[in-house]
Amino acid sequence: MILAAAASSLDMEIHMYFTFWGLLMLKKGAMERAELPATYKPFEEIMKKRLKEMKYPSPYEMLKMAKASGKLKIYACSPTMEMFGVKKEELIPEVDEIAGAASFLNIASEADITLFI
């Protein structure tokens, strides 16, 4: 989300494709409840505390900033939705499209930077 917000301020076009456990972050309320995975758990408390002190926007706020720029498109992976039984109505309204791997590949092949995060 930091990269998306930074990219939108540089007037770059951004496409974010969410799949597997990443897809679950698009469910309403999920980003606000997100925790770090076990490996990075020891960093969680200090990070949340310090980011708050630094008045850093939250992940969902950054998503909305990038979205407001008109440069961000968000894709939810269709087979993952079927696999986890997630319905369109459960996703945040900022999702633009429900799409499969072929869509991801077509977009990525035109991009200047592609990151698998």
Place this chain on the structure above:
Amino acid sequence: MILAAAASSLDMEIHMYFTFWGLLMLKKGAMERAELPATYKPFEEIMKKRLKEMKYPSPYEMLKMAKASGKLKIYACSPTMEMFGVKKEELIPEVDEIAGAASFLNIASEADITLFI
């Protein structure tokens, strides 16, 4: 493997380089026995169950589909093989080449999309 299978159906050329613990997935029988790492373990049972219900091909079946297209080349990392004491005969027959980091860099520098997964 999903991306490789999708890319092959889009007639894209695919190069997969396996290194470190990824290399171990190229050992005969390893892909069939693969488990999710600890962080994603809670998703494993539901994922396996649902993917089966969805009649989704297994990772090895997807590899073979992509391979059958003639568009996929698979590389095994040579220093990793030495490090883990893995011999060529122990690898699945779909491996095309045993190669080092320089080969990976040369191929990646010509690619339209490079993902570190």
Place this chain on the structure above:
Amino acid sequence: MILAAAASSLDMEIHMYFTFWGLLMLKKGAMERAELPATYKPFEEIMKKRLKEMKYPSPYEMLKMAKASGKLKIYACSPTMEMFGVKKEELIPEVDEIAGAASFLNIASEADITLFI
């Protein structure tokens, strides 16, 4: 570091941007004390033992090799430094620049290969 050392021997230009827990690896002495995350812990002992037998250079030695080529630039993420309270003097002398996400994006958009590791 293996990829950086290999890239430098191929006369490629390399830019490494360290952020979040990755940034902590730039603290003096940190790379020497680094351990594998929990998921890969079972591989640690055999890997360290075998890499030593293979006389493989350590991560910091590889960084210095790549640096000696004049082709490597190292960036430390400025908000991460603020978040973790890390000061410039605590970082290894090989760090070239303290920079934010916009710098990363500008460099990556000119690169032939970008990996998020």
